[in-house]
Amino acid sequence: MTELIQNREDFLKNLTEKLGIERQPVESHPFEPMNQLPHETLSGKTQDELLQVAKERVKKIHTNIVETKQADLEGIINELIGKWGNGKVLLPTDNRFKEVGLNQFDANDYANHSVDFDRAFWQKGADYREENIQTASEANVAVAFAEFLLAESGSIVVETHAGQGRSLHFLPTHYISIVPKSKIVPRSTQAADFYHEKRAKGETLGSAIHFISGPSNSGDIEMQLVVGLHGPIEVVYVVVEDL
């Protein structure tokens, strides 16, 4: 299996023949949407109004929103972790912790700040694959930043980077998402636009982008909702008003 793309030419030739077209570069037929509904829906709202929309929505997806000021953020998070019984807390290696004053979660500084739980960091680099996955599967809680909060669906958006892998969001039992209030947007449209533009500008994207709406769930047994299946069984969004 050395060739990266196999059997393409014959396959596509069959399609073009059946369609009765010639192959063209995609730039020659850009998609022009017939309406702007995705952008019009929930447009023109203030951050406060969007937060209100999100607060209504999360009630339906078994998720809590806690509002706080930056000064109280640390206390709120420690309280949540305590409520869940402390234990191992998994953290991304992320400079934003320091920027918002959560030095206890800063990978370079955490040792100087004592807490009631064990902290483990998502280690940077491919060599730490097994170790990171193992830690995530043992973690009682994960705490990470949201890139966006989508008001309409009550979803947080996360993007992978070296210091924050994919399974950090899925293996721990509980999950806390820190959401700067300025990062609340109307809906998934704005998140898709953001990543679309980022790519268009030639910037590198994380290899995985997740929109996550609360805890995992399933209705597969007699259509009765069960909250908490593969992913976290409890999720809290902490919205920071002055960020």
Next chain:
Amino acid sequence: MGLKTSEKPLLERLKDSEKDVFMQKAVAKAQDAQWEKREGARDELGNWEQWRELGEQIRQHTIAYLPDYLEQFSDNVAKQGGKVFFAQTAQEAQDYVKRLIIEKQIKKVVKSKSMVTTEVDIDPMLLDLEGVNVMETDLAEFILQMDDWDEPSHIVFPSIHKNREQIRQVFEKKLGYKGDNEPVNLARCAREVMRKFFLEADMGITGCNFAVADSGIINLDTNEGNADLTISVPKTQVVLMGMERIVPTMKEAEVLDNLLARSAVGQTLTTYVTFAGKKAEDESDGPEDFHVVILDNGRSNALGTAFQSVLQCIRCGSCLNVCPVYRHIGGHGYGSIYPGPIGAVLSPVLGGYKQFGELPYASSLCGACTETCPVKIPLHELLIEHRRVMTNELGMQHGFDDFQMKVIGKGTSTPWMFKSAMTFAHAGSAPLSKKKNISVENMYDYGGYIDKGPGMVKGWTDVRDLPRPPKGSENFRSWYKNRQKAGDK
């Protein structure tokens, strides 16, 4: 299992389904629950018709330029070091995965629910491989696997034909589960069993809701979180996708994710909406080895024909949930892994009329499927087109006339398919304000059934054109006879 799920002739399968009262109740319950959620979610969004038009436009555009987008997509996967295999047939797709497993000496495979993996018969192949263990990680599929690989009965709820007690018994027998039959406890048991397996898995197999052409990534919509683990933990990932499941950019994927979640499960978005490809160099989890298998397997038969629009399908299952025939016979009755109205249109395209030519007749042509489809596939018109092609172009008339007669009950057998389609509440009896109680039976009152449509082949299908359905209590046959006498078509 492949496309075909049963060797029995359709009439026999229908009789089996008719006897399965639990299944019918389960399907009815699922349909009614979905009805409320789905319509609620669409109402809440607003402008539903315009959203559908946008969805249709995206899908039509992509299919019209399918070769170009597939080329762009595969180039982008390759740019990241991923591999793309174009498979003309299910066998080619299966063989590719098999070679990969043998070459890489894979021991444990985790799968997340996908119709395409069933279509290419991945499971029996995996089970035949010495030393390879496989686990279905979607809860419904896990239940089916534990019950000796029972077949799925619904696109979105594959195990609705099983109740909690049946599931408890299966878990007790297969997993040594000692608890009660509460869904949450059953689910926790499944979580533990699967979690352990996940952590040891070296290959993940997923389907694909949408492939994003301009970035070479895959978009997956799920609720349970199993797909996200499947693309995180194992070092090797294989994506099996129908060739039509592609969109130009993340922007169009986002629109379809919205339509899909509202239509399939009545949610704003599914709990997890994920866009992911091969892991980046400096990242530690995610697939180091990333393979996408793009499958034709008969789909191209639809291109350039009246059936091209069937490739617009986003597998939301909505047409199943509004179908009175599906309500009565359930998924297994169709004998194809793609059941319901979409299955009745798609299966003959993929598998041919010889295997699936009866399915376009397993429909009341009420039009509810067309009306609910979020990407505006004219399903009931395509069912009629199938009949037309078979009758006029392929000269298959005789056999199907016979079939039609038998099903309709103009001869001797029971006309239950009809009855199931025709026991709506009377149009005047339920005001629109009673939205909460909408079900397949009374949807007419909600404006659910459409009244326009092309001319029908003569016979029982004319029923669709009738001005209003009979009262539930009225005997359909006498009513129908009266209409015929009156010449009122």
